[in-house]
Amino acid sequence: MSNTKVGAVADERPEPPTAGLTIVPRSGRFRWVPVVIVLFLAAMLTESVLLNPRFEWPLVASYFFSPAILHGLATTVWLTVLCMTLGIALGIVIAVSRMSDIPIVSGFARLYIWFFRGTPILVQLIFWYNLAALFPELGFGIPFTGITFFQANTNHIVTPVTAAILGLALNEGAYMAEIVRAGISSVDDGQNEAARALGMTRLKAMRRIILPQAMRVIIPPTGNETIGMLKMTSLVSVIALSDLLYTAQSIYSRTFETIPLLLVCCCWYLLLTSVLSVIQGRIEAHYGRGIVRAGG
Amino acid sequence: MSAFMVEALDVRKSISNLDILRGVDFTVARGEVVSLIGPSGSGKSTFLRCINHLTKITGGYLSVDGELVGYRREGDKLYELGERETAAKRAEIGMVFQRFNLFAHKTAIENIIEAPVQVKGEKRKAATEHARGLLDKVGLAHKADAYPSELSGGQQQRIAIARALAMRPKLMLFDEPTSALDPELVGEVLEVMRGLVADGMTMIVVTHEMNFARDVCDRVAFMDEGRIVECTTPAELFDSPKTERARNFLSHVL
Numbered sequence: 111m112s113n114t115k116v117g118a119v120a121d122e123r124p125e126p127p128t129a130g131l132t133i134v135p136r137s138g139r140f141r142w143v144p145v146v147i148v149l150f151l152a153a154m155l156t157e158s159v160l161l162n163p164r165f166e167w168p169l170v171a172s173y174f175f176s177p178a179i180l181h182g183l184a185t186t187v188w189l190t191v192l193c194m195t196l197g198i199a200l201g202i203v204i205a206v207s208r209m210s211d212i213p214i215v216s217g218f219a220r221l222y223i224w225f226f227r228g229t230p231i232l233v234q235l236i237f238w239y240n241l242a243a244l245f246p247e248l249g250f251g252i253p254f255t256g257i258t259f260f261q262a263n264t265n266h267i268v269t270p271v272t273a274a275i276l277g278l279a280l281n282e283g284a285y286m287a288e289i290v291r292a293g294i295s296s297v298d299d300g301q302n303e304a305a306r307a308l309g310m311t312r313l314k315a316m317r318r319i320i321l322p323q324a325m326r327v328i329i330p331p332t333g334n335e336t337i338g339m340l341k342m343t344s345l346v347s348v349i350a351l352s353d354l355l356y357t358a359q360s361i362y363s364r365t366f367e368t369i370p371l372l373l374v375c376c377c378w379y380l381l382l383t384s385v386l387s388v389i390q391g392r393i394e395a396h397y398g399r400g401i402v403r404a405g406g
Numbered sequence: 407m408s409a410f411m412v413e414a415l416d417v418r419k420s421i422s423n424l425d426i427l428r429g430v431d432f433t434v435a436r437g438e439v440v441s442l443i444g445p446s447g448s449g450k451s452t453f454l455r456c457i458n459h460l461t462k463i464t465g466g467y468l469s470v471d472g473e474l475v476g477y478r479r480e481g482d483k484l485y486e487l488g489e490r491e492t493a494a495k496r497a498e499i500g501m502v503f504q505r506f507n508l509f510a511h512k513t514a515i516e517n518i519i520e521a522p523v524q525v526k527g528e529k530r531k532a533a534t535e536h537a538r539g540l541l542d543k544v545g546l547a548h549k550a551d552a553y554p555s556e557l558s559g560g561q562q563q564r565i566a567i568a569r570a571l572a573m574r575p576k577l578m579l580f581d582e583p584t585s586a587l588d589p590e591l592v593g594e595v596l597e598v599m600r601g602l603v604a605d606g607m608t609m610i611v612v613t614h615e616m617n618f619a620r621d622v623c624d625r626v627a628f629m630d631e632g633r634i635v636e637c638t639t640p641a642e643l644f645d646s647p648k649t650e651r652a653r654n655f656l657s658h659v660l
């Protein structure tokens with residue numbers, strides 16, 4: 111049979127000219143260079159920061175779990191969670207409106223995004239805080255008719271807390287809208303077509319088929335946004351809301367321990383962003399289902 | 407009850423001054439299998455989408471199972487149907503696409519039970535049982551938990567057919583179901599479709615598989631430039647086409 115012949119031919123194959131030679135890996139002659147540089151920098155940092163008495167690390171430690179700081183931390187955390195949740199919900203609504211075939215609806219969504227992305231968040235916060243100066247009374251009624259259903263003093267409604275929530279959530283809504291829109295357009299049209307052909311309404315197709323797939327594209331930038339929001343909440347100190355940073359500021363304005371207290375803040379922010387990154391990883395894995403695994 | 411599953415009279419569709427369908431006359435009886443052939447751009451996909459309410463017609467009369475598509479008639483008035491009503495009608499018509507369009511984030515079996523549970527409100531357990539039966543029917547019982555990305559094109563298309571069947575449709579529309587497949591995978595999909603024909607399903611099949619059209623279909627309709635030019639038995643259309651255009655098209659594909 112030809113099989114045996116093939117075997118015979120294989121046996122007769124000449125040895126490759128490199129047989130019996132040993133492979134010597136490329137010598138890492140200069141590999142120690144970056145190692146030395148990193149070690150050098152680490153030593154410098156240790157001496158100048160960790161062992162520097164003027165950083166007052168013991169003081170940092172003593173403030174780290176102080177009730178005032180923890181209280182400020184709690185404010186920062188719930189403000190982040192609430193504003194981000196509202197921002198995402200708003201973002202989905204604006205994104206869907208932006209893709210509507212009704213021109214006035216998509217036009218309004220564009221206008222919204224244009225305005226809130228185009229003006230500084232700090233200005234928006236101060237603006238909401240001072241809303242009473244523009245509209246002393248807030249009410250709801252039919253324009254131009256004088257009919258009102260509900261009316262109240264602006265200062266009673268717009269406290270620093272509501273001003274902060276309004277400012278941060280409305281601003282975040284504009285950014286999330288663009289992220290959600292990118293996510294939705296990343297999903298193949300055929301998915302929507304198939305869902306509709308099976309009898310799903312637009313809304314159901316969006317909720318069950320399109321959004322879950324858009325998530326893969328939406329999650330990473332949303333993680334960024336959440337981390338950004340965590341730090342952006344520190345801006346509310348300008349409207350006297352006692353978040354983590356504002357609490358630290360009000361302590362060091364009395365005690366002049368400026369640097370240690372700012373270090374306390376930084377460590378907490380770092381800790382929180384690390385936790386957020388871990389959560390983001392988990393969510394990404396969840397929405398990665400059904401995606402071709404490389405080599406799998 | 408109308409004698410016809412699909413009845414189209416002078417159906418027109420134009421999108422911004424572009425006439426895509428220019429008066430389609432076409433009927434499909436219950437249990438009949440008709441294939442729709444014709445050159446690219448002749449409006450085959452558009453016509454299928456009209457039957458399935460995915461696009462609105464802009465003129466003429468189109469009914470499925472005796473009911474107007476997209477409108478409700480009261481006296482001499484036609485009321486445009488709302489989103490929910492249209493969706494409910496679509497649920498009764500199965501559609502299979504050239505590019506399968508399986509839900510990428512769901513496994514094969516989840517793809518199949520999605521619409522029965524979400525649209526018809528079937529119990530998950532009953533829907534799953536039905537789905538297992540359908541997977542068996544298309545020969546993919548062992549792939550129930552595979553994601554679409556883990557399946558070959560032919561397997562994906564068979565799952566897509568099972569997904570459409572899960573809604574217990576009264577009519578199945580196929581839009582070039584084998585055109586995106588490697589040649590060696592075409593057979594397994596056509597095999598499943600032959601099974602449906604044997605079950606007595608009413609089907610409209612847009613296809614380039616002339617052998618399938620000849621062997622399986624009761625009639626073949628030749629479409630060109632937004633009209634159905636010729637519609638007759640496969641033998642008659644393939645062996646002695648009456649119009650010059652059909653003769654020309656067939657000489658290129660046969």
Ligand SMILES: Nc1ncnc2c1ncn2[C@@H]1O[C@H](COP(=O)(O)OP(=O)(O)OP(=O)(O)O)[C@@H](O)[C@H]1O
Nearest residue numbers: 421424426444445446447448449450451452453582
């Ligand atoms: N939404 C749309 N807007 C504008 N033109 C369209 C639209 N949909 C379809 N057309 C046009 O209508 C014509 C018919 O399209 P259709 O997809 O129905 O053809 P087809 O017969 O299915 O062709 P193929 O064999 O290539 O699938 C084409 O010229 C196409 O460009």
Ligand SMILES: [Mg+2]
Nearest residue numbers: 450451452581
């Ligand atoms: Mg087509």
